[in-house]
Amino acid sequence: MFLRRLSLLKERIPSHKVYPFSIPAFKSLEKIEFNNSVTFFVGENGSGKSTLLEAIAYKCDFNTAGGGRNNYYEVQSSESALGDYIRLSWAPKITNGFFLRAESLYNFASHIDSLGPAAYEPYGGNSLHKQSHGESFLSIFANRFGKKGIYLLDEPEAALSPARQLTLLRIIRDLVEGGRSQFIIATHSPIILAYPAAQILDFDTSPVSQTTYEDTSHYQITKGFLENRDRYLRKLFEE
Structure with missing residues (x-):
């Protein structure tokens, strides 16, 4: 691991009544x-997962719209609301990595296109726009990830079929072995969550x-639905 601790700088917080400090998960968070x-x-939508992940990306000097330290482009509302209120503790500090945001991958792909064909090499040699949504995700995972670094993924399952989610688990395992990479992932996928011995x-x-x-x-609802589909649907539609 490289990132060891995240601390919330509570003395800087102006008020717990304003976003994002009003999010329940942050009200009593210290580290x-x-x-x-x-x-x-x-956690549920709006629970603060993506907000905190974005803040980590900000402190890593990654583009908070998605990308690494050298990807300069702008997307409306991509600034971090929490970035100035956290401290990261490293051992050792690293600068390589990537922040993947499912919601802004189109903008990132356009940014890469604007750099010319030479920029395609770290992404499999082709424009991400000329691949399906899922293929472009996997191109980033398989080609852009690889060096020792920290990788922040915000809902990577958004474009991945169940089979492709399993492929992502294998990529993560291969990169983590030997202590070469660290992953922090916000997800709703019970498949991705099943990565062995992960911290949740x-x-x-x-x-x-x-x-x-x-x-x-995520596990309980998915398991319950698959084992009792008719009961879940009957209860859902009768309400």
Whole structure:
């Protein structure tokens, strides 16, 4: 691991009544200790997962619209709301890595196109716009990831089929082996969450707390639905 700890600078917070400090997960948060090379952020929409991941990207000097330290382009509302209120503790500090945002990948692909054909090499040799959404994700995972670094992924399952999500798990395993990479991933996917022995942080609690795979709502709801589909649908449609 490289990133060891995240601390919330509570003395700088102007008010807990304004966003993003009004998010329940942040109201009593003091620090997060990272104890694994793969950490997942889980929780409902609006629980603060992406907000904190974006803040980490900001402190890493990655483009908060998506990309690495050398990707300069702008996307409206891509600034970090929390970035100036956290401190990261490293051992050792690294500068290589990438922030993948599913919602702004189109803008990132356009940025790469604007740099000319030579810029395609780290992304499989082709424009990301000339690949399907899922293929472009995997091109980034398989080609742009690889050097020793920290990789921040915000809902990577958005463009990946279940089979491709399994492929992502293999890519993560290959990069983590030997201590070469660290991943922090915000996800709703029970498949991606199944990565062995990963640290899972629950943003539906206040403060953020560590949980197990089987105790996540993602696992419980998916398992319950698959085992009792008719009962779930009947209850859903009768309400």
